Amino acid sequence: MREMAFTPVQPATESQPLQSQLGCDMKLRHVVESQQFTVPLLMDLFNRARGMERVVARGGTLDYQNKIMATLFYQPSTRTRFSFEAAMHRLGGRVLSTEHARAFSSEIEAEQVEDSIRIIGSYSDVIVIRHHEEGGAKRAAQVSPVPVINAGDGNGGQHPTQALLDLYTIYRERPLDGLSVAIIGELDRGRTARSLAYLLAKFERVKIFFVSPPEMQMKPDILEYLDEHGIRYEVESEIERVIGEVDVVYQTRIRPERVADIKGLKRYAIDSAVLRHMKPDAMILHPLPRTVELDKTVDDDPRAFYFRQAVNGLYVRMALLTMLLENQ
Numbered sequence: 001m002r003e004m005a006f007t008p009v010q011p012a013t014e015s016q017p018l019q020s021q022l023g024c025d026m027k028l029r030h031v032v033e034s035q036q037f038t039v040p041l042l043m044d045l046f047n048r049a050r051g052m053e054r055v056v057a058r059g060g061t062l063d064y065q066n067k068i069m070a071t072l073f074y075q076p077s078t079r080t081r082f083s084f085e086a087a088m089h090r091l092g093g094r095v096l097s098t099e100h101a102r103a104f105s106s107e108i109e110a111e112q113v114e115d116s117i118r119i120i121g122s123y124s125d126v127i128v129i130r131h132h133e134e135g136g137a138k139r140a141a142q143v144s145p146v147p148v149i150n151a152g153d154g155n156g157g158q159h160p161t162q163a164l165l166d167l168y169t170i171y172r173e174r175p176l177d178g179l180s181v182a183i184i185g186e187l188d189r190g191r192t193a194r195s196l197a198y199l200l201a202k203f204e205r206v207k208i209f210f211v212s213p214p215e216m217q218m219k220p221d222i223l224e225y226l227d228e229h230g231i232r233y234e235v236e237s238e239i240e241r242v243i244g245e246v247d248v249v250y251q252t253r254i255r256p257e258r259v260a261d262i263k264g265l266k267r268y269a270i271d272s273a274v275l276r277h278m279k280p281d282a283m284i285l286h287p288l289p290r291t292v293e294l295d296k297t298v299d300d301d302p303r304a305f306y307f308r309q310a311v312n313g314l315y316v317r318m319a320l321l322t323m324l325l326e327n328q
């Protein structure tokens with residue numbers, strides 16, 4: 001495993017530029033958005049994650065037994081919260097948790113997230129936060145005395161650790177340079193899709209197809225970022241036009257309540273009929289949970305990687321925790 005120097009965690013101040021508050025370019029301090037990660041940092045993370053696969057296979061380690069992780073979730077979660085908590089337990093550390101922070105923390109008494117973070121940061125060594133408002137994790141990072149990890153913010157923010165495990169899942173199977181990826185679903189509010197697009201932009205000769213109902217297409221901020229970084233992309237509303245030429249299908253949820261014609265949702269679904277048009281070695285990923293957009297008949301297809309993807313979340317989050325805790 002490659003050794004790297006990381007900057008010790010300091011409480012950020014609002015006067016510092018964002019990049020230095022977050023700790024970028026090999027100085028990972030907080031994890032708030034995907035753009036923070038450089039390719040060398042990603043490769044270091046992925047090497048560590050490979051090592052964590054072996055650590056978990058032998059039952060875990062006690063290396064972090066003096067460390068405490070707090071998980072502060074203002075929105076529901078199955079995979080992210082459980083995998084972070086399992087990750088800390090497998091590292092030998094301990095966990096403080098509230099799974100429904102809007103009801104079971106003092107924020108029900110109108111306490112501000114900044115005050116909560118200052119307090120929880122004095123009881124723990126790292127905080128994982130899922131916040132209902134876009135920018136919630138960034139606000140937390142700006143005042144936290146310990147590293148903050150964004151576990152999803154708002155409708156249309158980011159979910160960087162999901163994108164890290166998504167990319168790791170692809171990386172385990174094939175080179176990331178030259179990849180063609182269809183990102184499908186409710187992209188305007190898709191925080192996992194947004195974070196993944198930022199990460200894919202780090203690699204050479206990548207092509208992204210954004211496929212969604214026109215009113216839910218990827219927002220201009222991402223498209224502008226891709227333009228600035230010379231990444232090829234196309235905006236599509238028909239799966240059939242792209243499904244046969246991509247290496248990775250990244251399917252995401254479309255909330256039925258946002259669609260006037262529920263039957264129209266089927267146009268964006270992956271089922272056994274769509275499978276017939278995909279490359280034989282393509283990969284199907286989905287951050288989960290799913291609704292109608294990913295039929296259960298796909299589950300037994302060798303191209304279905306979404307359950308393995310969720311398992312990879314454990315390894316990647318273990319690796320990320322070690323990166324952030326090493327400097328404490």
Ligand code: CP
Pocket residue numbers: 076077078079080081152159162287288289
């Ligand atoms: N992929 C994901 O974020 O799942 P959860 O909402 O269950 O954490």
